[in-house]
Amino acid sequence: MLKKNILLKIKKLALETDHDVAFGGKSKGNKHLLRVVHVAKFLAQKTGANDFIVIAGAFLHDTALPSGNDYNYLKNKKIVKNLLKHFNLSANELNNIAECVASHEGTITPKTLEAKVVHDADTLEKSGLLGIIRHTWKMTNFKKINHEKVEDSDVDMILCHVEWRRKNLQTPIAKKIGKYLSTPINKQKAKIIVKLSANMAFNGVITEKIALALRKNLNKKENQKLREQLNLGYLKKY
Template sequence: MPEETLYKKFLLNNCSFDSAHDLAHIQRVVKSAQTICDEEGGDLDIVKAAAWLHDSVTLPKNHPDRSKSSILAGEKAAAFLNSIDFPETKVKHVVHAIEAHSFSAGIEPTTLEAKIVQDADRLDALGAIGVARCLMVGGKLDRALYQPEDPFCESRDPDDSIYTIDHFYEKLFKLPELMNTESAKEMAVERIRFMKQFLSELQKEI
């Protein structure tokens, strides 16, 4: 069975998704991870496996154990990889890449492959798709779109637990400087440019 089909089958049969962390998100992360790996090097087998399986467990943003999602995903991925013809010596590296991809987990990536997967996942929070996903999550959590008196945090600290647009300032605009690889940094800067254009248009409209 082709590798891509094998991973898809596992995800569809064994995992639950939310609208911002669905199969399409995973496929975008795989694509970005492969692009970065082509530029930066690294073991593509590890990168692809970790990218495909990084969200095999996803807890909601407001779940008390949200920060443990990537640990649980790593355990689930290891069990799956050990059940198929995947090199045993590479499983632990896949698990580390999965555990370290999460922003909320706070685990430092120590391998190039883990850095690539973390970068690829963070890229999917930026650009046009990043705007769409941010608004989807904010709506699902029933958060207001923006603070009416100061929508763009010009004279207040952002609070994305209340206002969705605040998430741009509290987290998303900081991601380019947190990228591990030069390739991802360049892609992130370009995506941030679009997001600022979106906010500029939003400012005109409101």
């Protein structure tokens, strides 16, 4: 019961950070965290990872976004430990959760099974078509992409990042899923997706609504894959 109550408090803290603080509240209402937690729980069951650590780490994985330290391993750890200092956690639990959060972006190899699971759950969100949309959203709101003038180099950056994340999946089950979610598209279609995503992201439209707007630009198979990513239907295949 104690662990359940702690997770409820962590969930509340994480959603408030993601919806109200990160990106000035532009991402309010998006379902990214909830999907990542669901996938992380699934991967934990498949790998034998500790559920509590995985769920806590999955909820908190983006807590460094508001400060711009999402890719900084050490600062990430410091931020999440500070957030959790008043929670009734052991030093071991605190360190393990912090490792999940700090290594989720793949800038450093995750050191524990639980960290690998959280890393992979987030990476599967950055795979395929959803990955293109999500990373474009992030880069636009980090002002790395000009929504009014999307260049070929911007498209290359997005596609390279998505492929890099997929190639760095850690667990065997996630590697299988990542291969399935990977959706080959030509450069022309990729630029259409990035341009539309960047424009809508700049105007504060969340990922799920961007995905709906993109449907007319995708073929039947691409729409199916994107839909499976949004509703996590692909998990039923494993």
